[in-house]
Amino acid sequence: MSRKVIMTQDDIRRTLARIAHEIIERNKVIEHLLLVGMHTRGVPLAKRLATDIEDFAKLKIPVGALDISLYRDDLSSLELQPTVKSTDIPVSVDGKSIVLVDDVLYTGRSIRAAMDALIDLGRPRSIQLAVLIDRGHRELPIRADYVGKNMPSSRHEEIQVKLQESDGVDEVAIISTPEVKEGQ
Amino acid sequence: MRTTQQIKPMAPKPTSIWQHHHILDVDDFTREEIELVFQTTQAMKEVLSRPIKRVPALRGKTLITLFYEPSTRTRLSFELAAKNLGADAASLSAPASSVAKGESLIDTLSTLQALGADIVVMRHPQSGAPYIAAKYVEASIVNAGDGWHAHPTQALLDLYTIHEHKGNFKGLKAVLIGDITHSRVARSNIWGLTTMGAEVTLCCPPTLLPAGLGEQHHHFPLVSIEHDIELALDGADVVMALRLQLERQQSGLLPSIREYIQLYQLTEARLARAKPDALVLHPGPVNEGIEIASAVAHGPQSVINEQVTNGVAVRMALLYILAGSQKQ
Numbered sequence: 001m002s003r004k005v006i007m008t009q010d011d012i013r014r015t016l017a018r019i020a021h022e023i024i025e026r027n028k029v030i031e032h033l034l035l036v037g038m039h040t041r042g043v044p045l046a047k048r049l050a051t052d053i054e055d056f057a058k059l060k061i062p063v064g065a066l067d068i069s070l071y072r073d074d075l076s077s078l079e080l081q082p083t084v085k086s087t088d089i090p091v092s093v094d095g096k097s098i099v100l101v102d103d104v105l106y107t108g109r110s111i112r113a114a115m116d117a118l119i120d121l122g123r124p125r126s127i128q129l130a131v132l133i134d135r136g137h138r139e140l141p142i143r144a145d146y147v148g149k150n151m152p153s154s155r156h157e158e159i160q161v162k163l164q165e166s167d168g169v170d171e172v173a174i175i176s177t178p179e180v181k182e183g184q
Numbered sequence: 185m186r187t188t189q190q191i192k193p194m195a196p197k198p199t200s201i202w203q204h205h206h207i208l209d210v211d212d213f214t215r216e217e218i219e220l221v222f223q224t225t226q227a228m229k230e231v232l233s234r235p236i237k238r239v240p241a242l243r244g245k246t247l248i249t250l251f252y253e254p255s256t257r258t259r260l261s262f263e264l265a266a267k268n269l270g271a272d273a274a275s276l277s278a279p280a281s282s283v284a285k286g287e288s289l290i291d292t293l294s295t296l297q298a299l300g301a302d303i304v305v306m307r308h309p310q311s312g313a314p315y316i317a318a319k320y321v322e323a324s325i326v327n328a329g330d331g332w333h334a335h336p337t338q339a340l341l342d343l344y345t346i347h348e349h350k351g352n353f354k355g356l357k358a359v360l361i362g363d364i365t366h367s368r369v370a371r372s373n374i375w376g377l378t379t380m381g382a383e384v385t386l387c388c389p390p391t392l393l394p395a396g397l398g399e400q401h402h403h404f405p406l407v408s409i410e411h412d413i414e415l416a417l418d419g420a421d422v423v424m425a426l427r428l429q430l431e432r433q434q435s436g437l438l439p440s441i442r443e444y445i446q447l448y449q450l451t452e453a454r455l456a457r458a459k460p461d462a463l464v465l466h467p468g469p470v471n472e473g474i475e476i477a478s479a480v481a482h483g484p485q486s487v488i489n490e491q492v493t494n495g496v497a498v499r500m501a502l503l504y505i506l507a508g509s510q511k512q
Contacts (some may be wrong), residue, residue, distance in 0.1 A: 067227060069227075069241070070227070070231065070241040070269075071241070072241075075242075075507060075508050083220065083223060083224070084223070084228075084501075085227065086227050087227070087230050117239075120236055120239070121234065
């Protein structure tokens with residue numbers, strides 16, 4: 001098993017700042033913006049992006065948290081009993097330009113579930129996707145609007161994202177294991 | 185297309201907190217499992233607060249309610265819970281089915297199994313009937329009340345309601361008043377409350393105290409008995425009034441209903457002995473003016489309606505957790 005760091009704390013900070021600028025550039029009316037982080041690590045990433053956007057554009061953006069457990073298509077094949085965390089979106093999604101935030105984009109199934117979950121809450125103006133890492137291997141026609149780093153990977157490898165808020169350190173690493181692992 | 189062959193007897197996942205394929209009683213629940221139910225219920229309450237109260241988590245699952253005794257809120261809340269999660273729900277009432285023609289419990293259950301039930305919610309007048317059912321079917325059995333024995337989902341919704349108001353259970357004083365002997369709600373609550381660390385005082389006429397819970401019992405170190413209602417209520421945090429099962433009072437256990445009211449009715453004056461922020465619970469249906477005064481049942485400390493609302497969310501949580509523990 002080998003572990004290689006592909007993003008340091010500085011890399012993550014710079015990358016999020018760049019994505020924040022891109023979000024401002026793409027969304028002319030930033031009053032319509034709503035950032036929604038996906039549990040677990042998308043939530044702190046969304047909060048950091050909101051702080052950056054507030055710094056650059058001098059406007060406070062609402063941030064929500066989304067749990068997709070109830071929308072997954074693999075409940076019966078999961079190894080671990082899923083713990084459902086609470087979805088908490090502070091404003092109505094109607095008419096909002098939502099930026100969905102997650103740490104790693106892989107098969108696209110979580111994003112499919114997240115879109116279903118958001119659309120159940122109302123009718124957003126649009127949904128965009130921001131991810132820290134895009135590791136490829138999509139199983140659905142889904143792409144990200146904002147990508148921190150493209151990291152072509154093999155299915156045997158694991159992308160490990162650690163964040164200060166949940167893991168005490170900011171770091172992205174790629175771990176190669178010899179045995180084949182299914183899923184993420 | 186589903187075939188029954190695909191549904192294998194499912195071992196609980198070894199790494200999970202949750203260790204149950206059936207929900208028969210809370211006597212074998214750990215504190216961690218009850219906390220998992222609380223956490224999941226919280227998420228289900230968020231779903232219930234939405235304009236469209238529906239998620240697809242249990243799409244393709246079938247829940248059948250099989251009731252050999254009448255019920256209003258339990259049956260309805262299970263059916264609503266299943267539908268809110270996208271499952272299919274169907275119901276079978278014993279008097280209106282082949283049961284009336286003499287079909288045995290086991291035969292009825294194998295029919296439900298053959299019809300593709302993943303979860304069977306069952307109420308039966310015989311204590312222990314769901315345990316027999318669990319031996320014969322691969323579907324998950326949920327006990328919705330068996331005889332005098334257990335009513336686990338009611339206890340879990342009572343616990344959740346208390347948890348919402350009081351947070352931690354450690355050191356809470358809970359008083360259960362009334363017909364303990366005939367109350368499956370009381371039995372399941374005694375298990376649940378003591379597992380969570382609450383102290384339980386049982387208050388009832390000596391004739392309505394179950395054998396084995398007399399003064400010398402030592403199975404439940406956190407349970408005490410107090411026949412005087414005013415002493416029992418002193419400093420209580422949680423007061424649970426139990427329905428006096430009038431249909432079961434023919435056997436001379438009480439001299440008269442009037443005497444029972446005088447000695448054991450939860451009145452405003454008696455409730456004043458409890459802490460000012462004490463909660464009043466009742467599993468329903470309420471005999472107003474018998475075990476509880478109307479003013480208390482509808483008073484500011486009563487959470488009886490919250491119990492009913494939480495019942496749907498708790499049952500959604502339990503169905504979701506059960507489905508997650510079933511492997512395809």
